[in-house]
Amino acid sequence: MTFRAFAIVAIMAFGSMPFVPASGRAADSSDAAVRAVLTDAVENFFRPGYRRVQDRAAAMGNAVEALCTEAGDERLQKTRAAFAEAVSAWSRMETVRFGPILHQNAAERLYFFPDRRGIGLRQVQGVLAKKDETATAADTLAAKSVALQGLGTLEFLLFGTGAEEMAANGDSFRCRFAEAVTARVEATAATVANEWSEPGGIANRFANPDSAYADFRTQEDSLRALLGTFTNGLELIADARIVPFLGGDENKARPKAAAWWRAGLTGDALAQNLGGLSELYDEAGMQRLLPTENSNLSSEIRFEFANAQRALSGIDQPLPKLAEDEKDRSPVAYLLIVTRSLRSLFAERFAGAIGLVAGFSSLDGD
Numbered sequence: 001m002t003f004r005a006f007a008i009v010a011i012m013a014f015g016s017m018p019f020v021p022a023s024g025r026a027a028d029s030s031d032a033a034v035r036a037v038l039t040d041a042v043e044n045f046f047r048p049g050y051r052r053v054q055d056r057a058a059a060m061g062n063a064v065e066a067l068c069t070e071a072g073d074e075r076l077q078k079t080r081a082a083f084a085e086a087v088s089a090w091s092r093m094e095t096v097r098f099g100p101i102l103h104q105n106a107a108e109r110l111y112f113f114p115d116r117r118g119i120g121l122r123q124v125q126g127v128l129a130k131k132d133e134t135a136t137a138a139d140t141l142a143a144k145s146v147a148l149q150g151l152g153t154l155e156f157l158l159f160g161t162g163a164e165e166m167a168a169n170g171d172s173f174r175c176r177f178a179e180a181v182t183a184r185v186e187a188t189a190a191t192v193a194n195e196w197s198e199p200g201g202i203a204n205r206f207a208n209p210d211s212a213y214a215d216f217r218t219q220e221d222s223l224r225a226l227l228g229t230f231t232n233g234l235e236l237i238a239d240a241r242i243v244p245f246l247g248g249d250e251n252k253a254r255p256k257a258a259a260w261w262r263a264g265l266t267g268d269a270l271a272q273n274l275g276g277l278s279e280l281y282d283e284a285g286m287q288r289l290l291p292t293e294n295s296n297l298s299s300e301i302r303f304e305f306a307n308a309q310r311a312l313s314g315i316d317q318p319l320p321k322l323a324e325d326e327k328d329r330s331p332v333a334y335l336l337i338v339t340r341s342l343r344s345l346f347a348e349r350f351a352g353a354i355g356l357v358a359g360f361s362s363l364d365g366d
Helices: 003-011 031-069 073-093 099-110 119-130 151-159 164-168 173-197 202-207 219-246 266-284 296-313 319-324 330-353
Strands: 019-021 356-358
Touching: 031 073, 031 099, 031 164, 031 173, 031 202, 031 219, 031 266, 073 151, 073 164, 073 266, 099 173, 099 202, 119 151, 119 173, 151 173, 164 173, 173 202, 202 219, 219 266, 219 319, 219 330, 219 356, 266 296, 266 319, 266 330, 296 330, 319 330
Parallel strands: none
Antiparallel strands: 019 356
């Protein structure tokens, strides 16, 4: 199939829409079933997932500290491996866009992307050029732009122009800057993870909504946030992760518009994005919300998640590079189709089955 054919099919998927409650939920979505799903989502996915991000950030910080203490090519490679683990943990949770991750720009502090105007890159390069010592201490770095404080900055320091300096000189400005960045990443990740663990905090409000709460007054509020993780998350994967570097019939591929292209982690991160959503669906036991007549929908959802992972596992070269090849980029286009198909399954059929209807997406700015 040509890329044009893939694109035509992809266009059939509709735009982004989280959920607003219909006049009533389907009968099978009882209060007890909803409460069980929400509780399992918290205990089996949100809490352990964010704690994993914190743990991987801490391990990455230890690796950077070791590199700065004892420089060398081997240490640099170990640090890059620890960075990849942190990116993997973050990517698995990246599609969650409610709760503590939105407080004080935590998501942007962890990863400022997309950076369409290159603001973050210019800021990082400016710090390096000026050797701004205030960027080498976590407390003063915290007061600077969020674009300087996260994994994107660390990617440039470890993989971008001049990265070899870190292997050659552990006491370099670049290395001290990296230590401050990892401290900020760990601090932000810890704040988010801790908020999910607080008694009476976000986890309790989400799983046990009450009219006294400002954020989760009803079960519909919680379901809207949960389902929005899938619809908005799949939209993010399609439109903010795949489309920018894939291009199309009218636009050329732009490899450097891909997330994590310097580190060669574009495909790995996408696999974790999709794998995280698949895990959330299973660990929350969301099939329990479906009426009996819609029970086959879970099989379709799992089938499409499996299709996405098979598509990624069958690609043996960096996705941004593959997208440049006019003849061979159809696997990336197919991944886009599957992602949008998944979104349609959640936004149209799953939402309808449990008595929710779609509204406009916050990602559209509406």
